[in-house]
Amino acid sequence: MIYNLPNLCDHKNMNEKKIDFDKILDQIRVFAPATVANMICGFDILGFAVDYPGDEVNMYRVAEPGVRIRSIQGDDGRLPLDADKNTVSACVKMLLKHLGIEKELGVEIELIKHMPIGSGLGSSSASTVAGLFAINTLLGNPLSKEELLPFCVEGERLACGHGHADNVAPALMGGITLVRGYEPLDVIALPVPEExxxxxxxxxxxxxxxxxxxxxxxxxxxxxxxxxxxxxxxxxxxxxxxxxxxxxxxxxxxxxxxxxxxxxxxxxxxxxxxxxxxxxxxxxxxxxxxxxxxxxxxxxxxxxxxxxxxxxxxxxxxxxxxxxxxxxxxxxxx
Amino acid sequence: MIYNLPNLCDHKNMNEKKIDFDKILDQIRVFAPATVANMICGFDILGFAVDYPGDEVNMYRVAEPGVRIRSIQGDDGRLPLDADKNTVSACVKMLLKHLGIEKELGVEIELIKHMPIGSGLGSSSASTVAGLFAINTLLGNPLSKEELLPFCVEGERLACGHGHADNVAPALMGGITLVRGYEPLDVIALPVPEExxxxxxxxxxxxxxxxxxxxxxxxxxxxxxxxxxxxxxxxxxxxxxxxxxxxxxxxxxxxxxxxxxxxxxxxxxxxxxxxxxxxxxxxxxxxxxxxxxxxxxxxxxxxxxxxxxxxxxxxxxxxxxxxxxxxxxxxxxx
Missing domain, CATH: 3.30.70.890 (GHMP kinase, C-terminal domain)
Structure with missing residues (x-):
C-alpha cells in the first residue's frame, strides 16, 4: 500500500471529509499496542505489534474549541502537558487542522501510559496512534487507517526527530509490517504465523x-x-x-x-x-x-x-x- | 532447505549410495537453463532461471575409466578441453569420486553452449548444472537435486573463483531462488507469479x-x-x-x-x-x-x-x- 505524505495540514480535503458535528461522540477510550521494531534482522523496515503492553488515550469532546491535555499518568512527569509540545495533542491538532475544524471543535485528552518511556517498545508511537485513532473514531471515522498513517509518521518525527514508520505502522495496522520505502511511504502487511x-x-x-x-x-x-x-x-x-x-x-x-x-x-x-x-x-x-x-x-x-x-x-x-x-x-x- | 557442504570428495557416502553398474545408462542429453542472478535488487542472494537460452551436455558411458571432454561447441575455443581444467568435467569427476566410483566408470562429454561466455547469464552455471544433472541421471539418480547443489556451488567456485549460489541454485532448482545464507548453505524456493x-x-x-x-x-x-x-x-x-x-x-x-x-x-x-x-x-x-x-x-x-x-x-x-x-x-x- 502506497501512502502519500502531502502537506498534512492543508485544507484541501476539508470538503471531501465533511464532519457532521451532531454525530461526534462525547467521549472515547482507546488502547494502542506497544511494538517491537526491527524484528531482529529488519533494521528500520520491519516491526510487529504486541497485545500487551500499550498506551491508552481517554478523549472528551468539550465546548471550548482547541486541544488540551487534561492529565498524563504513568510518565513520571516526563511528558509535557503543553498541548503544542505534547506529541499526542500536537498530532490531534494537526488532524483537526487537516479536516479544517480546528477552530470549531474542542477536545481534552487523558493519556495513560502503561509502558516506560525510552524502553524501545514504541512508547511514543503507541501514544500517538492511540490519540489519532481516538480523535478519528470520535469524529465518526472520516479517515481510513491508511489515511491516518502519514499523521502517525509525522507524530513520530515530532517525538523522536526521525519520521520512521517501523513502530507506528504496526501500532496502527497491527500484525507484522514491512516499511518497503519512504519515497513514497509504502507499507506492506505481512502474514502473522499464529504460534x-x-x-x-x-x-x-x-x-x-x-x-x-x-x-x-x-x-x-x-x-x-x-x-x-x-x-x-x-x-x-x-x-x-x-x-x-x-x-x-x-x-x-x-x-x-x-x-x-x-x-x-x-x-x-x-x-x-x-x-x-x-x-x-x-x-x-x-x-x-x-x-x-x-x-x-x-x-x-x-x-x-x-x-x-x-x-x-x-x-x-x-x-x-x-x-x-x-x-x-x-x-x-x- | 539447508545444505551441508562437507568435504565433497570424501568416500563416506560410498556405501549408502551404492551404484548398480548394470543400470547405468549408455547415453544422456541434458539441457540446463540460463539464469538471471540478483533479480535487480537482490545482489548475491536472488536469482531466477529462464526457459531459454541454456547449455546442453551430451554424456556417453564408455569402457575406459575416467572423465574426458569429447568436444565443445559454441565457446569460440575459449574453454579448456583438458578434463581436469574444464569445470564441467572437473565437477563430474568430483561427483564420481564422492560416490567412490571414479576408478571404475568412464564417461565422455560433449558440451554444447547456446549462450555466450561472460554474458552475465550464468553461462558457467548452466554448463556445470547440465553436467552434474547428466551424470546423476546417467547413474540412476543416486543424489537428489538438493544433494547435487553443493557440487554445483563447488563448480561455480572452480569457474569464477567465488562459490556463489545465486546462479547455480535457480539453474538446478528452476524458478526463483533465495540464497538466504552460506554458513550453512540455505536455499529457499520462492513462488513464481505465472505472468x-x-x-x-x-x-x-x-x-x-x-x-x-x-x-x-x-x-x-x-x-x-x-x-x-x-x-x-x-x-x-x-x-x-x-x-x-x-x-x-x-x-x-x-x-x-x-x-x-x-x-x-x-x-x-x-x-x-x-x-x-x-x-x-x-x-x-x-x-x-x-x-x-x-x-x-x-x-x-x-x-x-x-x-x-x-x-x-x-x-x-x-x-x-x-x-x-x-x-x-x-x-x-x-
Whole structure:
C-alpha cells in the first residue's frame, strides 16, 4: 500500500471529509499496542505489534474549541502537558487542522501510559496512534487507517526527530509490517504465523533512542549487508510459509546488534538464556534497552522471559516482563 | 532447505549410495537453463532461471575409466578441453569420486553452449548444472537435486573463483531462488507469479565477472543498504502475493547498479526504453553486460527487448535477445 505524505495540514480535503458535528461522540477510550521494531534482522523496515503492553488515550469532546491535555499518568512527569509540545495533542491538532475544524471543535485528552518511556517498545508511537485513532473514531471515522498513517509518521518525527514508520505502522495496522520505502511511504502487511509469541524484557536502564542511533556507523561492509538482506528475505519468506525453522534461521542481526548490544547490560547472557529456553531468536527491541525472545508458542516465550528476568534480578537489575502473541488488530476502542 | 557442504570428495557416502553398474545408462542429453542472478535488487542472494537460452551436455558411458571432454561447441575455443581444467568435467569427476566410483566408470562429454561466455547469464552455471544433472541421471539418480547443489556451488567456485549460489541454485532448482545464507548453505524456493516474463538483451561487449565484482566498493552507506533491504523484502512479499505493482516498486537497485552500469553501454537509455514499454523493472543480469526487462506478460517483455535491441543496433552495438517466462523445472533430459 502506497501512502502519500502531502502537506498534512492543508485544507484541501476539508470538503471531501465533511464532519457532521451532531454525530461526534462525547467521549472515547482507546488502547494502542506497544511494538517491537526491527524484528531482529529488519533494521528500520520491519516491526510487529504486541497485545500487551500499550498506551491508552481517554478523549472528551468539550465546548471550548482547541486541544488540551487534561492529565498524563504513568510518565513520571516526563511528558509535557503543553498541548503544542505534547506529541499526542500536537498530532490531534494537526488532524483537526487537516479536516479544517480546528477552530470549531474542542477536545481534552487523558493519556495513560502503561509502558516506560525510552524502553524501545514504541512508547511514543503507541501514544500517538492511540490519540489519532481516538480523535478519528470520535469524529465518526472520516479517515481510513491508511489515511491516518502519514499523521502517525509525522507524530513520530515530532517525538523522536526521525519520521520512521517501523513502530507506528504496526501500532496502527497491527500484525507484522514491512516499511518497503519512504519515497513514497509504502507499507506492506505481512502474514502473522499464529504460534509466534514475544517474550519482552525491559531492563530498567536508560538508552535514549537518539544515542542508540548515533552509535550506528554510517557505512557498513557490503558483505555484512548481503548477509543481513539474505536474512530479511528469509524472514519474509518464512512468515509466508509459516516455516518456524526458516524464521529462526533468518532472525539474526549481524549489523546493528553488535553495536547496540554494548548499551544493554547482560545482553549476550540473556541471548544464551533465551536460546537455551528454546526461543527461535533473541535480540533488541527497536533501539533498546528492551530485549525480545521470539518463540513458537506462549510457553517457550514465557519461560525465556522469566529466566531472563531472573538472571537480571540475580545481577541486581530491575526489569519489566511482557509476554504476548503478535497483536493482529492494532488499536481498539475500550 | 539447508545444505551441508562437507568435504565433497570424501568416500563416506560410498556405501549408502551404492551404484548398480548394470543400470547405468549408455547415453544422456541434458539441457540446463540460463539464469538471471540478483533479480535487480537482490545482489548475491536472488536469482531466477529462464526457459531459454541454456547449455546442453551430451554424456556417453564408455569402457575406459575416467572423465574426458569429447568436444565443445559454441565457446569460440575459449574453454579448456583438458578434463581436469574444464569445470564441467572437473565437477563430474568430483561427483564420481564422492560416490567412490571414479576408478571404475568412464564417461565422455560433449558440451554444447547456446549462450555466450561472460554474458552475465550464468553461462558457467548452466554448463556445470547440465553436467552434474547428466551424470546423476546417467547413474540412476543416486543424489537428489538438493544433494547435487553443493557440487554445483563447488563448480561455480572452480569457474569464477567465488562459490556463489545465486546462479547455480535457480539453474538446478528452476524458478526463483533465495540464497538466504552460506554458513550453512540455505536455499529457499520462492513462488513464481505465472505472468512474470524476462526480456534479456546481451550487448556484445566484454565485462568479465571478476572486473564487475572488483568495481563494487567494500563498504556501503547504511542508509542505502536499508533502502535495498526494504526493496528485497518487498520483492519477496510481492512474489508471495502475486502483487505485480509491489514487485515493480521493489525491483530497484540503489547499491550495485549505479557502479556496474558504467560498464554497460547505453544502460540508462535501455532502462528508459524498457520502462516506457511497460516493463515492471529493468536492470543488470548478474554482473552484466546482459540486461533484463522484467515484465508482466510475454508481450511487454518482447516489446521491451525488441526496442532495446533496436536501440543498440542504432548505436552500432551487436546484441542477442532472449525472451522467456521464468523457468520452473530447472534442467531437463532432452
Amino acid at each position: 509466534l509469541y514475544a517474550g519482552v524484557v525491559f531492563p530498567k536502564v536508560d538508552v535514549p533512542t537518539r544515542d542508540a542511533r548515533q552509535l550506528i556507523k554510517e557505512k557498513v561492509l557490503l558483505k555484512e549487508a548481503v548477509t543481513q538482506w539474505g536474512n530479511i528475505a528469509g524472514l519474509v519468506a518464512g512468515l509466508y510459509r509459516k516455516d518456524y525453522d526458516l524464521i529462526s534461521r533468518s532472525m539474526q542481526d549481524v549489523l546493528i546488534e553488535p553495536t547496540r548490544a554494548i548499551l544493554i547490560p547482560e545482553f549476550y547472557a540473556m541471548k544464551q538464556i533465551a536460546l537455551d529456553a528454546g526461543a527461535l531468536s533473541f535480540g533488541i527491541s527497536g533501539s533498546g534497552p528492551s530485549v525480545v525472545a521470539i518463540a513458537r508458542g506462549q510457553e517457550i516465550a514465557e519461560q525465556a522471559a522469566a529466566r531472563i528476568q531472573q538472571h537480571l534480578t540475580d545481577c541486581e537489575i530491575d526489569s519489566f516482563k511482557y509476554v504476548s502473541a503478535v497483536n493482529v488488530g492494532g488499536p481498539k476502542v475500550l | 512474470l516474463y524476462a526480456g534479456v538483451v546481451f550487448p556484445k561487449v566484454d565485462v568479465p565477472t571478476r572486473d564487475a565484482r572488483q568495481l563494487i566498493k567494500e563498504k556501503v552507506l547504511l542508509k542505502e543498504a536499508v533502502t535495498q533491504w526494504g526493496n528485497i523484502a518487498g520483492l519477496v512479499a510481492g512474489l508471495y502475493r502475486k502483487d505485480y505493482d509491489l514487485i515493480s516498486r521493489s525491483m530497484q537497485d540503489v547499491l550495485i547498479e549505479p557502479t556496474r552500469a558504467i560498464l554497460i553501454p547505453e544502460f540508462y537509455a535501455m532502462k528508459q526504453i524498457a520502462l516506457d514499454a511497460g516493463a515492471l523493472s529493468f536492470g543488470i543480469s548478474g554482473s552484466g553486460p546482459s540486461v533484463v526487462a522484467i515484465a508482466r506478460g510475454q508481450e511487454i517483455a518482447e516489446q521491451a527487448a525488441a526496442r532495446i535491441q533496436q536501440h543498440l543496433t542504432d548505436c552500432e552495438i551487436d546484441s542477442f535477445k532472449y525472451v522467456s517466462a521464468v523457468n520452473v523445472g530447472g534442467p531437463k533430459v532432452l
